[in-house]
Amino acid sequence: MKVTIKDVAREAEVSVATASMAINNKRGVNAETRNKVLKIAQKLAYVPNYSARSLVTKDSRSIGLLVPEIINPYYSSIVDIMAKLAEQKGYTLLLGISNSKSRTEKMYIESFMERRVLGVIVVPMLRDHPDIGHLEMLRTEKIPMVFCTETYDGCTEPCVMCDFSSGEYEMTRYLLNQGLKNICFLNVRMDANFTKLRLHGFMKAMDEMGITAPEENLFYVEEPNFQAAYDITDSILERGPEAIICINDMMTLAIMKRLDERGVRIPEDISVAGFDDMMFAELAQKPITTVRQPLADICRQTMDILEGEIKGGARRAPAGKQRIVSIRPELVIRNTTK
Amino acid sequence: MKVTIKDVAREAEVSVATASMAINNKRGVNAETRNKVLKIAQKLAYVPNYSARSLVTKDSRSIGLLVPEIINPYYSSIVDIMAKLAEQKGYTLLLGISNSKSRTEKMYIESFMERRVLGVIVVPMLRDHPDIGHLEMLRTEKIPMVFCTETYDGCTEPCVMCDFSSGEYEMTRYLLNQGLKNICFLNVRMDANFTKLRLHGFMKAMDEMGITAPEENLFYVEEPNFQAAYDITDSILERGPEAIICINDMMTLAIMKRLDERGVRIPEDISVAGFDDMMFAELAQKPITTVRQPLADICRQTMDILEGEIKGGARRAPAGKQRIVSIRPELVIRNTTK
Structure with missing residues (x-):
């Protein structure tokens, strides 16, 4: 029979709530009790029931990242850097590859929202004046959004890009x-x-x-x-x-x-x-x-701004003015020029 | 004030359940009623409350994909192909980049499980005999798993790889x-x-x-x-x-x-x-x-096997025997050989 949190609590002689806090690494339980619970959980080979847990965990700590494609090393580098930054900050990164299609980008936004993302980073689609009506869903739900490497015309959310x-x-x-x-x-x-x-x-x-x-x-x-x-x-x-x-x-x-x-x-x-x-x-x-x-810089500043908005609420620039953070690139002279 | 599904239902003179089915494109509502509801939803600028919806939608239709890295075009190609296949099949693909670290792979598996994935595709880490104890969590919860391009020693889940x-x-x-x-x-x-x-x-x-x-x-x-x-x-x-x-x-x-x-x-x-x-x-x-x-082939067969296991329950090979699907590669003669 499957070991439940109740079995762990009984064996450790603590309440189920205490056992749960210890196992989920929450505050409200002292170090000694925590260690005792964890040892017993290990002894009993207890495995948390994640499916059940997710139904009650409201804060999913996810953020969404939209990129236009992934084959070009430029975009896979962005995904790589963002994944590492998200991990450092304790976010799960949900990836959406739009293939520069509005329909696909919309589908990912819906999927991000169903998964209760705290914010979204948008690396825009590579095409002239795409339909971006779906971004309105994020605004309606007050989900912060930051553009990375490029922005769509007429948007007022912050953008971090190369100069x-x-x-x-x-x-x-x-x-x-x-x-x-x-x-x-x-x-x-x-x-x-x-x-x-x-x-x-x-x-x-x-x-x-x-x-x-x-x-x-x-x-x-x-x-x-x-x-x-x-x-x-x-x-x-x-x-x-x-x-x-x-x-x-x-x-x-x-x-x-x-x-x-x-x-x-x-x-x-x-x-x-x-x-x-x-x-x-x-x-x-x-x-x-x-x-x-400077992709590492561009990604880091994008993530920092998004985190700020998640924590402090979206800070908009004065009416209609988009905040553009412009990062200076660097000349690299190698062998193909005189 | 925000328009709710109740407002849409009232205006369309249908029940809330019918309005919901129409908007969420479910069966049980005829085409005429559906069109009427959708028109009114549009007129009232109704935006579905995705955050609320996700709390009751049990079937998240997500699958997880683990890759060891993303910078090498070999892996970004796999991600690209898998994302397209998942989209075709109506799954949301959750990506985890392990950087060949067990700790990171474990973190992603936990995150996948919290998001109730239906199955997981594992492109193994690039290192000798890594700790893969965390895969046990998927087995305990009976979440199907298929290996792609390579397998870990001692695992019995199916694997699709190049010959x-x-x-x-x-x-x-x-x-x-x-x-x-x-x-x-x-x-x-x-x-x-x-x-x-x-x-x-x-x-x-x-x-x-x-x-x-x-x-x-x-x-x-x-x-x-x-x-x-x-x-x-x-x-x-x-x-x-x-x-x-x-x-x-x-x-x-x-x-x-x-x-x-x-x-x-x-x-x-x-x-x-x-x-x-x-x-x-x-x-x-x-x-x-x-x-x-033949990466497209390898990815397609991996996805097909995973889908089969999601629909039909994980089919294991007889005791301890792993099913390996071996795909024949092709010689491509170009300019670097005599």
Whole structure:
């Protein structure tokens, strides 16, 4: 027959409530009694009935994390860091992979709410103006929400993100200072901060040096993936660039592969620079010059803000103003630039 | 004031139970009534109180997935595939990243049980003989468990995994047939099926060709990561190999990097082969010859077995015998081998 908490209490000569407090590590029971109960629980091979317990535990201590995908190491790194931070803070992390679909993101939000999450971290979907009506459910239930790495337009919840503009500005200045002037810029055709701010930084650095980047040097892919960047490389080459700046490392790897196939030497013939500093940037056959997004910092500050809101109640910025915490990235010069 | 289900029911002139069934998409209400209720719910901007609902919904329809890490694309791919399969089947997937620590795996199991998971998929920790006493909690509560890609010794729950032995056997035969005889094999020093079976396949192919692989051609790293493989490459080179077989693609990339630095041409001077066929094997500057683990198949069969056990009750193999479903991998010949 299965050992119950009553058996443990009887054997330890304490009340069921005391035995329960000892086993669940709650206050209200002294160290001596606690040790006695735990020893007896072990002796009797008592296993707590978690299913029953969850029905009465109101505070689930869970938080939800939404990411647009998990294959790209950029997002799996975020999940990895967030899981460790949540563990440190005693939260269980519930993960939702939206695949950039509103329907899926909505499903996860509902699932998070059914599991009584205390707060939600949103890494936004990768698409133009997605339907985000489902976020209203969180607001109605007063569940705090913090955006991470990017925000949706029109939202007023806090957002922690990389200062994309200053990162691309510094990279462009570095290349210009190396004497490279004919620079092509490969972006994603998406109406989002992470595309607009990077372009802004690039243009600002060019302007300051008195160089107007011709419209023809700005290239766009529809999806920020390897194949798209590989396919567009031949068109970029037709502009005869001295350098190519790419808005992420994954696409930079693709450009490098195509340049290699075309017999173009990096950096002797063309310098190439990425963004993110994902693991493979350093491990690549030729380590990539890139801009390091301080992901650990971004994640930690996101979690801290969320925890603050969970503990203190959501603190909103004055009417309609979103609080953006902008974290400065770092230039990492390796072997793909002169 | 907040709109409740009672307000919706009154306005729609139906009972609260009917309104609830309509809104929660349950059977027992006809299409006409359902539409009427949904329209009124929308008109009144009714938002279901999910927190309250979860207290009475016993069937949480969640399953837990444990993985040892998430940064390696091999594991993020598993998470990605499992999340999609779970969504298709109407389960919410709860993720636990153990970082190969028993303490963490135990914490996630407890958290899964508190959330009343219907079953758990375990991708085992990457270490020798870890403490797995916590799995007993699942058995006590009769929560089905299925192992994926690898199993712990002594467990009798089903396991779906790649046929590592036949994969490495085929790869070795391929290289031998190309006339390469002095082959070095880079393994991980870990007492696990995924290391032993690969070695077994390698030795079997060598034996069949009447070649005894000298003990000195077998190399081991402590951790299956990039740096460890990079560091050991110089020692492997001292054996003057015609080919190097490596038990994963990540380590193969590391070897290739070091060979490149040493001026060794691949495959002209040395052929190099990996295992897994993770995304970067194909996208690498020089696409890698490897053994493709049929991850989609492995994940689908794992999920199907778990679903069967959830629906039909855990079916155990006869006393102490573990059911192993072995999925045949596929040779993928690319540019790193002659």
